[in-house]
Amino acid sequence: MVLCRTSMLILTLFLPIFSSPQDAFMVQYFERRMTHLEERLNQCEQSAATMTQRFYDLASEFRGLLSSLNAVRSEVRTQMESMSSRVDRVEGELEYLENKIPAPQNIEIEAALLEQQVMDAELEQLKTKAKLQLLNDCSTALSAVKSLKIVKKVGDTHGSWFKDPTPGSSKMYFLSGLRNDTLLEYTSVKSFTEGSGIHGPKVVKLPSYWQGTGHVVYKGFLYYHKADTPNQIVKVRLPNGTQADTMLLPGAGRLPAYSLNPNTYLDLAVDELGLWIIHADPDYAGNLVITKLDPATLALEHTWDTLCRSRGAEGAFMICGTLYVVYNTRYGGRSSIQCLYDIHDTIHSEESPVLFFPKRYTSHTSLYYHPQDKQLYAWDDGYQTIYKVETQRKDQVSFGTE
Numbered sequence: 501m502v503l504c505r506t507s508m509l510i511l512t513l514f515l516p517i518f519s520s521p522q523d524a525f526m527v528q529y530f531e532r533r534m535t536h537l538e539e540r541l542n543q544c545e546q547s548a549a550t551m552t553q554r555f556y557d558l559a560s561e562f563r564g565l566l567s568s569l570n571a572v573r574s575e576v577r578t579q580m581e582s583m584s585s586r587v588d589r590v591e592g593e594l595e596y597l598e599n600k601i602p603a604p605q606n607i608e609i610e611a612a613l614l615e616q617q618v619m620d621a622e623l624e625q626l627k628t629k630a631k632l633q634l635l636n637d638c639s640t641a642l643s644a645v646k647s648l649k650i651v652k653k654v655g656d657t658h659g660s661w662f663k664d665p666t667p668g669s670s671k672m673y674f675l676s677g678l679r680n681d682t683l684l685e686y687t688s689v690k691s692f693t694e695g696s697g698i699h700g701p702k703v704v705k706l707p708s709y710w711q712g713t714g715h716v717v718y719k720g721f722l723y724y725h726k727a728d729t730p731n732q733i734v735k736v737r738l739p740n741g742t743q744a745d746t747m748l749l750p751g752a753g754r755l756p757a758y759s760l761n762p763n764t765y766l767d768l769a770v771d772e773l774g775l776w777i778i779h780a781d782p783d784y785a786g787n788l789v790i791t792k793l794d795p796a797t798l799a800l801e802h803t804w805d806t807l808c809r810s811r812g813a814e815g816a817f818m819i820c821g822t823l824y825v826v827y828n829t830r831y832g833g834r835s836s837i838q839c840l841y842d843i844h845d846t847i848h849s850e851e852s853p854v855l856f857f858p859k860r861y862t863s864h865t866s867l868y869y870h871p872q873d874k875q876l877y878a879w880d881d882g883y884q885t886i887y888k889v890e891t892q893r894k895d896q897v898s899f900g901t902e
């Protein structure tokens with residue numbers, strides 16, 4: 501725009517000097533130039549105006565943007581301020597709560613306590629139930645040996661395995677062979693069956709060797725016939741395998757308890773009433789004698805002479821104070837219960853039917869009755885097997901022939 505004005509000024513200054521025809525031509529020429537320049541000036545001024553307008557527009561647009569930017573900025577600031585005050589508030593609340601909530605370890609202790617209380621209550625219930633059953637309902641009699649389940653085949657051809665008869669316990673014990681100084685304790689029959697789990701069995705080393713297949717666990721203690729003695733019973737604390745007590749069973753140890761298991765002289769048993777020892781007495785025609793033991797003191801509570809033969813027998817077990825003797829053949833056949841002896845004298849062998857085991861060739865080296873499960877845990881020629889049994893009340897025993 502400054503350029504437009506300067507060229508106009510120069511032309512105006514030179515014009516009055518020219519006056520000849522040549523001059524007239526020159527004047528014409530200059531006039532044309534002037535017109536031309538004027539046109540350009542106009543154009544120039546116009547575009548200058550346009551430029552100014554555009555500049556103006558841009559500036560105002562920019563101002564508008566700037567002001568909206570300011571608005572956004574101030575909005576953000578307000579929000580940030582409110583955020584920070586909210587954070588402060590939450591922090592305050594957290595601090596308050598932290599002061600009110602007890603430390604985490606206290607909570608865990610309370611949960612453990614609760615769990616313990618629940619377990620105690622359950623145990624108490626089980627105990628009451630067991631006691632009631634013992635007082636009112638120990639009139640259970642065996643009526644049939646039903647289904648068979650082969651659980652596993654491990655260890656020696658001879659041995660014993662059984663579930664802990666203590667109410668509420670799921671532990672299982674395994675003593676392989678006829679002579680050893682260790683036993684295996686499993687947390688459950690399932691963990692024994694599944695075998696290769698991460699929790700292997702607990703190996704309990706005993707203070708002396710056991711002999712035969714007549715061992716039992718009763719209320720946290722293992723009872724077994726001490727090897728190389730005719731009639732000594734050892735009582736061992738199971739948690740740590742230390743000896744708690746020993747006793748001698750008078751008159752025992754001269755004859756195997758069952759002729760088909762010549763290495764077992766003292767066969768222990770547990771039933772609803774407590775702890776028993778079964779042995780054969782040569783002075784009594786080789787018949788079986790049962791002795792009730794006081795588990796706390798190992799004192800003999802009472803002894804009963806039975807009319808059941810040890811000859812041809814492979815094992816026996818107790819249910820509610822009744823001895824059931826299992827017979828077989830020397831070469832293994834179908835086991836059957838052919839003799840029983842009830843210390844309460846309510847059921848009698850001669851009136852009771854022979855009870856056959858499921859159809860199968862067997863050769864049992866040990867048999868354990870589990871009162872809660874109503875099952876027999878058996879060691880059959882190296883197989884660990886379980887029989888389900890059926891029971892009925894003693895006063896309802898049917899006296900049929902089969």
Ligand SMILES: *[C@@H]1O[C@H](CO)[C@@H](O)[C@H](O)[C@H]1NC(C)=O
Pocket residue numbers: 676677679680681682
């Ligand atoms: C005793 O038992 C353990 C485990 O069942 C077995 O490894 C060991 O060989 C046995 N010892 C004897 C002398 O049989």
Ligand SMILES: *[C@@H]1O[C@H](CO)[C@@H](O)[C@H](O)[C@H]1NC(C)=O
Pocket residue numbers: 737739740742
């Ligand atoms: C084994 O346990 C009993 C009873 O819990 C305890 O009196 C005894 O000292 C323990 N013995 C060993 C060697 O740990």
